Amino acid sequence: MINLAYKDIQHTLSKFVITAMGVGMLLGIVLIMIGVYRGMVEDAKVLLNDVNADIWVVQQYTLGPFAESSRLYQDLQDSIKVIEGVDKAAALTFQGMQLFDKQQNAVRVYTVGYDPLGDFQIIPETALIEGRVLRESHYEMVVTDKTGFALGEKIQVGRDIFTVVGITKGTVSSGGDPIVYVSLKDAQVMQFSYSNPRIRNDRARGLESKDSQLVNVVVATLKPGYSANQVSPQIERWKHLTVYSQADQIQILSKNVIERSSKQIGLFTLILVLVSSIIIGLIIYTMTLEKIKEISIMKLIGIPNFLITKMIIQETILLGLIAFVFGNLFAQLIHTNFPKRVLLELPDSFILLAVIIVTSFLSSLIGVYKVLKADPAQAIGG
């Protein structure tokens, strides 16, 4: 039997392929949006996983350090280190800031301060692609490749000049900003030191400006056999602090920090899928209308409905499948050009494929409806 869909597509191949490419680009954008969402969720966990602590000690009654501001004295790390069950402890600072490259373009970064000579090495070796980790207590900086800074480059921050000694890949904050690592001492100056005019003003007000040794969080790992549930009550009760486990921090990030953004992107993606479905439906409707004369002729000469509807359904599903392939190619080609991470995952593609097949089938019903309603009398013009 003659396959009408195959013959029709063969007859208008370029038009069919261009249409499929157009729909494919739309599907590619859907995939990118899903990738943005996945990237956001994944980015949120990068720093937490890199630090890889068992407990996060923050200012009492705060959700710090990512969801709320948290300030602690640095020496708390020593008090925590001696609590039963704690293995290693380290004080860390986190701060969003703006650097400037050679062309004086602003580069938004997230600065992590840690003691390069301390217990925790929070720069993962696997992420280091050039240079080395921090070794000195001052004026060294390790940057993420997305900042655009080169190895050995000098970067001015306030009154100090830092040298880039290492470059990492894929290290980002929960907000997706590239991370720069500096020593804890430098980070404290950046975050907590006041300028000279501010100190003079405070003195005039009778206040004493303290250059406190503050940090945002103290992280700790536990000895084997101890859990966060066992150690946390001691710290919370006697040190008047709040303690979160690694799982709690992930929960805070996913619920408190990125939930609204992810919902926004999720809703946008849903709308895009809906719009894509409507567009596919309209294309099928138009494609059917273009053939309505031929369909009327076929009905008039006695071609059974199932043969004509089979042609419409086959063309629609094929259009959806080709568009899906183009969509994936398109998304793979462009996703690396986005400033923040776009994570394309195979299961998402398969889910989209299922959605496209169902959508295409439902869209083809519009075409089928037109076929069933087509008046064979149209063929001879009344």
Add this chain to the structure above:
Amino acid sequence: MADISIKVENLVKTFGEGESRVEVIKGASFEVNKGELVALIAPSGAGKSTLLMMIGCVLQPTSGKIWLGEELVYDKTWQTKDARKIRREKLGFIFQAHYLIPFLNVLENVALLPLTSTEDEKAVRERSKEILRFLGLGDKFDAKPSELSGGQNQRVAIARALANQPEIILADEPTAALDIERAHSVVKMLKEVTQTQGVAIIMVTHDERLLGYCDKILKIVAGKVETTHSVESEIV
């Protein structure tokens, strides 16, 4: 009844309701025998296509009866649920324009309908080729309609109408788009088909020069059909 291909009895067709009601066909009765080439003539708007569509089971009459061969297909209502099956099995259509399927080649256009009702694809293709050869298109099997002239396309349309071995062919101004030379050639072919295959053909035409080929003329006058056997009397 054995030699009658089409019998129409007191056929009426009205359009609209109330004041806008128009009675186009007002009780048409006529017969067409097997192997006859019959012309259907009338001024524009007199109901030629309407009559043809009712016989072709496309348009439902308001009242009357229609027989195709020995089968009563309409008597107050369609006598079958599947009018398309009757079209598929008994009728062939030729139109003013060729209306071939543009994405199928000549052979596929001709073979499409018979292929829907047989398993023997090879036999259908052979028969379709035979018809195309008979109509002088033996070297055009693979050509698309867009690659053929108007006359060639009309011959393919005739081949398509013949492919399913119909008892009746309804031709709605099949020569309207052709020059007089090609028009004569097409009607000659239709005449040959009636003589060699015993098919009854009703051909709507405005061209009096083609009436000489016809065995009988059906003329719609004031909504009724007058049958004339003398072709000369219709030529002015």
